[in-house]
Amino acid sequence: MTRSGALSGDAPPHLVTPPPGPRSRALCERLAAVEAPGVNTLFTGKPSLLWEEARGANVRDVDGNVFLDLTSGFGVAAVGHAHPAVVAAVRAQAEILLHALGDVHGHPLRVELAERLAALAPVDDPQVFFALSGAEAVEIALKTAVAATGRPALVAFDPSYHGLTLGALAVTSRPEFRQPFLAHLHPHVRRLPFACETAAIAAALAAGDVAAVIVEPIVGREGILVPPSGWLAALAELCRGAGTVLIADEVFTGFGRTGALFAVEAEGVRPDLLCCGKALGGGLPLAAVLGRRDLLRAWETPGEALHTSTFLANPLACAAALAVLDALERERLVERAARLAPQVAQRLATWPGRFPAAVAAVRGRGLLWGVELTSAEAAGRCAAAALQRGLLLLAGGPEGKVAQLVPPLVITEEQLAVALALLEQALGEV
Numbered sequence: 017m018t019r020s021g022a023l024s025g026d027a028p029p030h031l032v033t034p035p036p037g038p039r040s041r042a043l044c045e046r047l048a049a050v051e052a053p054g055v056n057t058l059f060t061g062k063p064s065l066l067w068e069e070a071r072g073a074n075v076r077d078v079d080g081n082v083f084l085d086l087t088s089g090f091g092v093a094a095v096g097h098a099h100p101a102v103v104a105a106v107r108a109q110a111e112i113l114l115h116a117l118g119d120v121h122g123h124p125l126r127v128e129l130a131e132r133l134a135a136l137a138p139v140d141d142p143q144v145f146f147a148l149s150g151a152e153a154v155e156i157a158l159k160t161a162v163a164a165t166g167r168p169a170l171v172a173f174d175p176s177y178h179g180l181t182l183g184a185l186a187v188t189s190r191p192e193f194r195q196p197f198l199a200h201l202h203p204h205v206r207r208l209p210f211a212c213e214t215a216a217i218a219a220a221l222a223a224g225d226v227a228a229v230i231v232e233p234i235v236g237r238e239g240i241l242v243p244p245s246g247w248l249a250a251l252a253e254l255c256r257g258a259g260t261v262l263i264a265d266e267v268f269t270g271f272g273r274t275g276a277l278f279a280v281e282a283e284g285v286r287p288d289l290l291c292c293g294k295a296l297g298g299g300l301p302l303a304a305v306l307g308r309r310d311l312l313r314a315w316e317t318p319g320e321a322l323h324t325s326t327f328l329a330n331p332l333a334c335a336a337a338l339a340v341l342d343a344l345e346r347e348r349l350v351e352r353a354a355r356l357a358p359q360v361a362q363r364l365a366t367w368p369g370r371f372p373a374a375v376a377a378v379r380g381r382g383l384l385w386g387v388e389l390t391s392a393e394a395a396g397r398c399a400a401a402a403l404q405r406g407l408l409l410l411a412g413g414p415e416g417k418v419a420q421l422v423p424p425l426v427i428t429e430e431q432l433a434v435a436l437a438l439l440e441q442a443l444g445e446v
């Protein structure tokens with residue numbers, strides 16, 4: 017196998033050595049010696065994989081194993097890994113401009129991307145605020161709401177994942193992430209159970225001191241939870257009534273993952289601010305807040321930008337994002353996610369009955385599915401058995417019990433069938 021260009025992207029998995037193979041192990045060991053702990057292994061203390069090449073729905077590791085990627089690289093590779101149009105756009109942009117001057121001097125692709133995003137945003141009279149990561153988009157959204165309303169409090173849901181920087185961490189729910197930093201987190205966050213009774217939301221907003229409610233339209237990393245139909249619309253209505261900004265965190269769900277360009281659209285909801293990232297950059301770091309013009313006016317300043325960063329709207333990332341948006345449209349990938357959903361749903365619906373010792377519940381929408389295992393141990397065994405069959409799969413949820421099926425939207429029907437069959441084998445071993 018040649019070192020590059022070997023992957024077609026539409027292949028079934030093919031293992032040449034039990035993963036992680038010897039090269040992955042050796043490189044992991046070297047990395048562990050020089051990189052801060054906790055960020056270089058999948059399971060604490062155990063060696064992980066090192067990726068060498070990724071294309072379409074395939075990943076090849078440094079040992080030559082070819083996997084089917086059911087993570088989309090944390091949801092990034094919606095249009096597939098290394099989409100040829102994304103690679104070509106990045107290559108062309110790299111020839112002329114790698115970096116501009118952040119908030120001070122822009123570049124043409126930034127203009128084009130802002131216009132494209134504003135045209136797509138399910139937000140009234142939208143403008144765009146670029147960010148480098150999902151967590152930064154969340155920071156910007158929270159700061160916008162606080163600056164625009166002058167109110168101190170925030171409402172967030174349990175469970176939820178909004179990122180791990182201090183502002184985003186204040187609204188992220190998992191105790192392990194929060195505990196070491198509790199003294200430094202925003203003190204006025206009211207937490208409510210996800211999809212709770214609307215009376216509880218009304219009570220939390222009643223004092224009129226809540227700047228923003230932040231919600232994942234479908235909870236992603238914390239367990240793939242789909243709220244009952246109408247809940248999001250009721251939440252939006254309550255926010256409107258209370259003068260509270262509704263922030264939809266679509267960092268995970270945005271750009272077609274759920275069978276709609278944005279998940280709020282399926283609920284007929286138009287948030288005030290919408291955070292997106294991950295799939296937007298097609299593999300390059302880029303995120304954004306799409307927000308109402310009257311709220312973003314809070315950033316007007318006679319002096320220096322009140323929120324910015326060195327690499328804001330990086331030219332390569334903007335080029336990649338424009339190619340991603342083109343590919344989503346040209347290849348009708350949002351529709352594809354919606355079209356493939358019923359066959360995934362039907363197959364998964366049989367799993368609790370067929371694998372009662374392993375599977376407690378299944379849920380999802382589009383090409384975002386969660387398989388809740390009966391215990392964290394069962395989830396660990398399932399992920400390990402799946403890996404040995406060439407499937408890349410992450411477990412999430414508060415107890416790590418939910419296996420997440422997040423394939424690239426370009427996964428072929430054959431690959432999808434193979435993935436589901438291999439997963440069934442893995443579940444049979446749990």
Ligand SMILES: Cc1ncc(COP(=O)(O)O)c(C=O)c1O
Pocket residue numbers: 090149150151152154177178179180232236237265266267268269293294
């Ligand atoms: C819903 C949601 N919001 C925010 C984030 C944080 O994004 P990032 O990891 O790019 O900072 C994530 C990441 O998984 C996410 O799923």
